[in-house]
Amino acid sequence: xTACCRHCSKSKVNRPRGLCWSCYYTPGVKEQYPSTSKxxxxxxxxxxxxxxxxxxxxxxxxxxxxxxxxxxxxAKLKQxxxxxxxxxxxxxxxxxxxxxxxxxxxxx
Numbered sequence: 001x002t003a004c005c006r007h008c009s010k011s012k013v014n015r016p017r018g019l020c021w022s023c024y025y026t027p028g029v030k031e032q033y034p035s036t037s038k039x040x041x042x043x044x045x046x047x048x049x050x051x052x053x054x055x056x057x058x059x060x061x062x063x064x065x066x067x068x069x070x071x072x073x074x075a076k077l078k079q080x081x082x083x084x085x086x087x088x089x090x091x092x093x094x095x096x097x098x099x100x101x102x103x104x105x106x107x108x
Contacts, residue, residue, distance in 0.1 A: 006033055051078055057085035057095040 003013040007029055011020035017033040024030055034040075054074055060066035074081050084105050085098035097103040 051080040054079045054083045057083040057087070057098050059087045059092070059095040061087055061090040061092075 003018065005011045005013055005020035005023050006018040007023040008020060011022065013019065014021055015024035017024070017030060017036055019030065019033065054077075058067065058070045060070055071081050083098075085094045085103050087095050094103060
């Protein structure tokens with residue numbers, strides 16, 4: 001059984017994404033179909049450069065849905081995932097101290 005192209009449903013699949021040669025190289029078609037490779041890049045990417053610090057810390061507790069949303073947003077913006085004044089437990093006052101200008105990093 002030979003698979004047919006996901007786009008034109010006529011030609012035999014011989015390119016990635018389940019496409020035939022013609023559809024794969026037709027401008028705009030390839031982008032309509034996600035990669036089917038287990039090695040494909042997914043999500044927001046793996047940024048390995050020197051990322052700038054986020055503008056402000058978060059008071060969301062580690063592991064909370066709020067903190068995960070903050071981390072996702074920071075990754076999308078290619079910012080450092082963690083701010084030195086991020087909360088490290090529920091009720092941590094460091095983010096508020098940072099915003100008031102009274103935050104002193106540990107070890108200083």
